[in-house]
Every structure is written in C-alpha cells, then in structure tokens.
Amino acid sequence: MPYPSGPRAVPATPYAFTHDPATTALVVIDMQRDFLEPGGFGEMLGNDVSQLQRVVAPLSATLAACRAAGMLVIHTREGHRPDLSDCPPAKLVRGGGDTRIGDPGPRGRILVRGEEGHDIVDELAPVGDEIVLDKPGKGAFYATDLEAILRNAGIRSLVVTGVTTEVCVHTTVREANDRGFECLVLEDCCGSYFPEFHEVGLKMIAAQGGIFGWVAPSGAFLDGLVPATAAAGA
Ligand code: C5J
Numbered sequence: 001m002p003y004p005s006g007p008r009a010v011p012a013t014p015y016a017f018t019h020d021p022a023t024t025a026l027v028v029i030d031m032q033r034d035f036l037e038p039g040g041f042g043e044m045l046g047n048d049v050s051q052l053q054r055v056v057a058p059l060s061a062t063l064a065a066c067r068a069a070g071m072l073v074i075h076t077r078e079g080h081r082p083d084l085s086d087c088p089p090a091k092l093v094r095g096g097g098d099t100r101i102g103d104p105g106p107r108g109r110i111l112v113r114g115e116e117g118h119d120i121v122d123e124l125a126p127v128g129d130e131i132v133l134d135k136p137g138k139g140a141f142y143a144t145d146l147e148a149i150l151r152n153a154g155i156r157s158l159v160v161t162g163v164t165t166e167v168c169v170h171t172t173v174r175e176a177n178d179r180g181f182e183c184l185v186l187e188d189c190c191g192s193y194f195p196e197f198h199e200v201g202l203k204m205i206a207a208q209g210g211i212f213g214w215v216a217p218s219g220a221f222l223d224g225l226v227p228a229t230a231a232a233g234a
Helices: 056-068 089-093 146-152 165-178 195-210 218-225
Strands: 008-010 017-019 024-029 072-078 131-135 157-163 182-191 214-216
Touching: 008 218, 017 157, 017 182, 024 056, 024 165, 056 072, 056 157, 056 182, 056 218, 072 165, 131 146, 157 165, 165 182, 165 195, 182 195, 182 218, 195 214, 214 218
Parallel strands: 024 072, 024 157, 072 131, 157 182, 182 214
Antiparallel strands: 008 017
C-alpha cells in the first residue's frame, strides 16, 4: 500500500525541497557493473571502484522506501548497440587508450547492451515494471524517451541518484532543469571515482540559490517520505 501523497518539505541545500511523492520519480543513474565492479570498464580505465561501491547501501535503502511509497522508479544504463552504430566515433576513441567501448572485457563487451557488465548491479536490480532506460550519452534525456515518460506520468520532481556525480548525474540534472523538472540530488546516493569532483559537483548544483537543483542526504529525504507510523512499524 503506497504511503499517502501530499507535499513534503525536505531539508536541503540551499533551502527546503518541496515535492509530492505522487508527482516525483526516483532516477537511478548507471549503477552498472561496468562502472562499479572489479573487472569492469571503470576499473580497466584505472579508477578506484570502491569510491562508487559506497553508494550501493544508502541507495538500496532509498530504492526500497520509494518502492514502498509507490513512486515511479527509473533506472538508466549507459551503453550502446552491439554494432556500435549509436556510438559517436568521437566517444569511441576518447581517452586514446587501449581499452574502448565494444572491446571484450572480463564481463563481456564493454558498455554494450545485453552484456553482463552493462547491466545493473544485483543489489539494485530493477523489479516488476520499473522502467529501465538505455541511453547512449551521459544525459538521460539525450536520445531517449525519458521526457515523454515523465510528462505522461505527471511527474514534476526528480530525486536523482547514481554515478558518476560530475558526469552522468550532473548532465541529467542540467537537462532536467532546462525542461522544468525540479531535482533533488541525494549526496550519499551519488558517487565519483574522484571524491573532490563529487564534492564540488554537488556544490555546483546547489550554488546561486539552487541553480540546477537541491542537495540533501538520503536520510533527510526518507524522513519526510516515510510516515512516522510506518517507520515505527505500526
Ligand atoms: C561516465 C557515467 N562517467 N555514468 N559515465 O562515463 O557517469
């Protein structure tokens, strides 16, 4: 049974984020094995994947609460068609290293749809009819039907989570902001391979009176989402 709807004010930076769970979607960005797990693309590029793994536990709790609240849940995955026809050559060669999108890796072809590494980590696996949105770019609105899905569902606010803070999370929040959606970014449910980019990325979102959106810890969001009686197990 979903929790009752109605406006909630989440203590946030730079000021309270007001939303109604009935018109709010949880967006979980790119929590894929290729980015988070040893042997994936992220680690092959020399990144410390433990920086992203710390996101899994708080995000798992947030996901469970949003499901219980009956909120729309959208998972995204960055990746490409097996023939790479949707991967711009500029993206394919970026980095100049030996490892490229589409190359074989320990978890299948890197960032290719249908491969093990491309899929979402087990702890955060989509359930039921949750939307899984495959995106070829960094932003979740680019070359996808995300905007249509949100508008058709009457969504006005987004709670944004996932990886990486300064790349796909940031790009998506900027895209959403320009389309008139209000975004709350949960700081402990986002992560970067570079802690300093995570910190400054969050500051950039909330600066100048919330130029792209709001930032809060997941606890502040969950406190307002779950009625006291439900939280107490009553
Ligand atoms: C990156 C992402 N960092 N999901 N992807 O390439 O942020």
